[in-house]
Amino acid sequence: MEPLSDDLIARFQGDYERLLTPAEAPDHRIALGVSGGPDSMAMLGLAAAAFPERVIAATVDHGLRPESANEAQLVARACDRIGVAHTALKIEVPPGASGNLHGWARQERYLLLKRWAVDAGAPTLCTAHHAEDQAETFLMRAARATGLSGLAAVRARSEAEHSPIVLMRPLLRWRRRELRAVAEQLNLPFVDDPSNRDPRFDRTRFRAWLAEAPWLDPLQIGRTAENLAALDGDLLDISQWLWKTRALECDPLEVRFDVDGLPRGVKRYLVRMGINRVLSINDMDGGNWNPASNVEPLLDALEAGSSATQANVLASAKGTVWHFRQAPPRRSH
Known part of the structure; x- marks a missing residue:
């Protein structure tokens, strides 16, 4: 050798x-x-x-x-x-x-x-x-x-x-x-x-x-x-700081925060953080949820004041307040 x-x-x-x-x-x-x-x-x-x-x-x-x-x-x-x-x-x-x-x-x-x-x-x-x-x-x-x-x-x-x-x-x-x-x-x-x-x-x-x-x-x-990963990390740090300032009181197994005035790019990070948080506190795997998954359709729904489900997490919007919680079980037919 x-x-x-x-x-x-x-x-x-x-x-x-x-x-x-x-x-x-x-x-x-x-x-x-x-x-x-x-x-x-x-x-x-x-x-x-x-x-x-x-x-x-x-x-x-x-x-x-x-x-x-x-x-x-x-x-x-x-x-x-x-x-x-x-x-x-x-x-x-x-x-x-x-x-x-x-x-x-x-x-x-x-x-x-x-x-x-x-x-x-x-x-x-x-x-x-x-x-x-x-x-x-x-x-x-x-x-x-x-x-x-x-x-x-x-x-x-x-x-x-x-x-x-x-x-x-x-x-x-x-x-x-x-x-x-x-x-x-x-x-x-x-x-x-x-x-x-x-x-x-x-x-x-x-x-x-x-x-x-x-x-x-x-x-x-x-x-x-590598450069994109560094930028992604910076935006994540900013979003985590915003999370602390924008989080609202809610059920301990759910998440609510105010997105008033925030750009879509920051909202995207907060949405992923909301899904991750609900999965974590409810001990869910989200069907092998990947934090880098595409959340654009979910963002579109929330910005339109509607609701949508991703990774078994139900997200809904009431004005600028977005609410994340475990999705209810599907009804059997």
Whole structure:
């Protein structure tokens, strides 16, 4: 195994540490989600070299392909060779009836990894999303006319309110080919997921198109996404301040606030915050609600003085006062 250069190790260390805040304790444990692909295996090797004796890894067996158990064992053997503790996690919940198999797998994978990281005492969980992943996500969302939050694409650092885990993506400034070269240099085995070449998936088509367009630089697209994420964060901070000043008294399981004089862009953030708040205080999952989801039809209804439902939350308007509460159960026919 050829050792990594000091430059590569320092680069990864810098990319990880720039995502930290002063609140993170020094020398904390770092959890990695390692699938066995070349990108995550490269992350494993880089992290182990940059932060020796601080790294732990886990692999999730989705049970969707017969090879998945063997891939988890492949990662376990590689971890053993470089001195990183490894845990194999298996999804026990059957897929839902929605038909979105990838969405189900992603949700269950992150649930398992976050619970494992918390139990292991790691405040951060790293995934191996890289520059091409970021560019593909940006272009896919742009093609769907998404808004600012969606165009911010893959966040380098994301954390839910009151969550003990911070999700980190330290490889967003690394190219796919660089990571593959790192895995090969370290002689770390890896597998290529056949679904990455399946043309039935939107991401695969965008990946092929991006590969055929060398004039589109994934790193520059990634920088654009970073800039939009920073703007999105600033607007969210402003909206959170407004939330405190505009909130009105109401039932403890509901939300009411006054939007008088506010621009639509700020209202958009307040609407998302209202939905999130109702879901949280009522312990609802909102049908896997994504905070970056399109809320334009809901905004249109509220600005017209009407009501609408999204993520099982009923929103209604009375003048400039908007009211959010759990939607009543649907009547059976």
